[in-house]
Amino acid sequence: MPADLGDKYERCEIVQRQDYSDDLWSIRLRPEEPFHFRPGQYATLGVELSGKVLERPYSIVSAPEEPDLEFFIEKIPGGALTPHLHPLGVGSTLLMRRRPKGVFLKSGLDSTRVHLFVATVTGIAPFASMLRHLLLAEEPVAPPKKIILLQGASFSSEFGYSQEMLALAADKGWFEYVPTISRPWGDPGWNGETGRAEDVLRKYADRAGVSPGQGMVYLCGHPGMIATSRAVMSRSGLTESEILEEQYWPEGKEPTGDS
Numbered sequence: 590m591p592a593d594l595g596d597k598y599e600r601c602e603i604v605q606r607q608d609y610s611d612d613l614w615s616i617r618l619r620p621e622e623p624f625h626f627r628p629g630q631y632a633t634l635g636v637e638l639s640g641k642v643l644e645r646p647y648s649i650v651s652a653p654e655e656p657d658l659e660f661f662i663e664k665i666p667g668g669a670l671t672p673h674l675h676p677l678g679v680g681s682t683l684l685m686r687r688r689p690k691g692v693f694l695k696s697g698l699d700s701t702r703v704h705l706f707v708a709t710v711t712g713i714a715p716f717a718s719m720l721r722h723l724l725l726a727e728e729p730v731a732p733p734k735k736i737i738l739l740q741g742a743s744f745s746s747e748f749g750y751s752q753e754m755l756a757l758a759a760d761k762g763w764f765e766y767v768p769t770i771s772r773p774w775g776d777p778g779w780n781g782e783t784g785r786a787e788d789v790l791r792k793y794a795d796r797a798g799v800s801p802g803q804g805m806v807y808l809c810g811h812p813g814m815i816a817t818s819r820a821v822m823s824r825s826g827l828t829e830s831e832i833l834e835e836q837y838w839p840e841g842k843e844p845t846g847d848s
C-alpha cells in the first residue's frame with residue numbers, strides 16, 4: 590500500500606463471489622477489524638493503480654450483525670473502477686476506507702408507518718441490509734406495519750437478490766417484494782410486473798396506503814428513477830421529509846474512465 594495513505598484504508602479479502610450476469614455480481618469481504626455501520630450506509634472500496642487509490646462508494650448489502658461485508662456491483666463499460674473490480678475473485682484483496690458513510694436510513698423505520706422501498710438493480714443493497722437487520726438484530730426490532738420493495742430492472746437476470754426477497758415475502762406477512770422489468774420483449778419467460786419502477790410506483794403506493802402521515806418512500810439507485818418517483822409521490826401529497834433518497838450517480842453524467 591502506498592506509504593502516504595496512513596491508516597485510512599484496510600485491505601480486505603474477497604471470501605465469496607456470486608455472479609448473476611455478465612456485469613452484475615456480489616462479493617463478500619472479510620474486514621481485518623470489525624466494521625461498525627448502520628443499515629443503509631455505504632463503504633468506500635478501491636484498488637491501487639499507479640501508486641494511487643481509485644475508489645467509489647458502495648452500499649452495504651449485509652446487515653451489521655453479519656461478520657462479512659457484502660456488496661452488489663454493476664460493471665460499467667468505460668467506467669474507471671468497476672472494470673478493475675470485476676476480475677477480482679475469491680482470495681483477491683481490495684482496499685476499503687475504515688469508516689462507513691451515509692445517512693440514508695439514519696432514523697430507522699417507524700413501525701407505525703407503511704414503508705415503500707424503490708430500487709433500480711444494485712439500489713436494492715441498503716434495503717437488503719435493513720431487511721436482514723430486522724431479522725438478525727439481537728434486540729428484536731419491531732417490524733413496520735408493512736414494507737414493500739419495488740425493484741426495477743431491464744431484465745429479470747438483474748434481480749440478484751430475488752430468491753432471498755421472495756423467501757422473505759413468503760415468510761413474513763409484513764413484507765412484499767415486487768420486481769418489475771422494463772424490457773419484457775427481451776424476457777419471454779417473465780410473467781411478473783412490467784414497466785419501470787417509477788411507472789408502477791403509484792399503483793403500489795396507493796394499494797399499500799402510502800399517504801401523507803402514514804407512509805415513507807425511500808428511493809435508491811438511478812437518478813432518473815429518483816427524480817420521477819419523487820415527483821410522483823410529491824403529487825400524491827407526501828412531504829419532503831417523507832421521501833428519502835440515495836442517488837448512485839449524477840443525472841446525465843457519462844462514465845469517466847477509458848478501460
Ligand SMILES: Cc1cc2nc3c(=O)[nH]c(=O)nc-3n(C[C@H](O)[C@H](O)[C@H](O)COP(=O)(O)OP(=O)(O)OC[C@H]3O[C@@H](n4cnc5c(N)ncnc54)[C@H](O)[C@@H]3O)c2cc1C
Pocket residue numbers: 631645646647648649660661662663664665667668669670671672691711712714835836837838839841842843844845846
Ligand atoms: C452512496 C452511493 C452508493 C453506491 N452504491 C453502489 C452499489 O451498491 N453498487 C454499484 O454497483 N454502484 C454503487 N454506486 C455507484 C458507484 O459508486 C460507482 O459510481 C459505479 O460503480 C461506477 O464506477 P466506475 O468508476 O466504474 O464508473 P465512473 O468512471 O465513475 O463512471 C461513472 C458514470 O457511470 C455511470 N454509472 C455509474 N453507476 C452506474 C450504474 N449502476 N448504472 C449505469 N450507469 C452508471 C454514470 O453515468 C456515472 O456518471 C453507489 C454510488 C453512491 C454515490
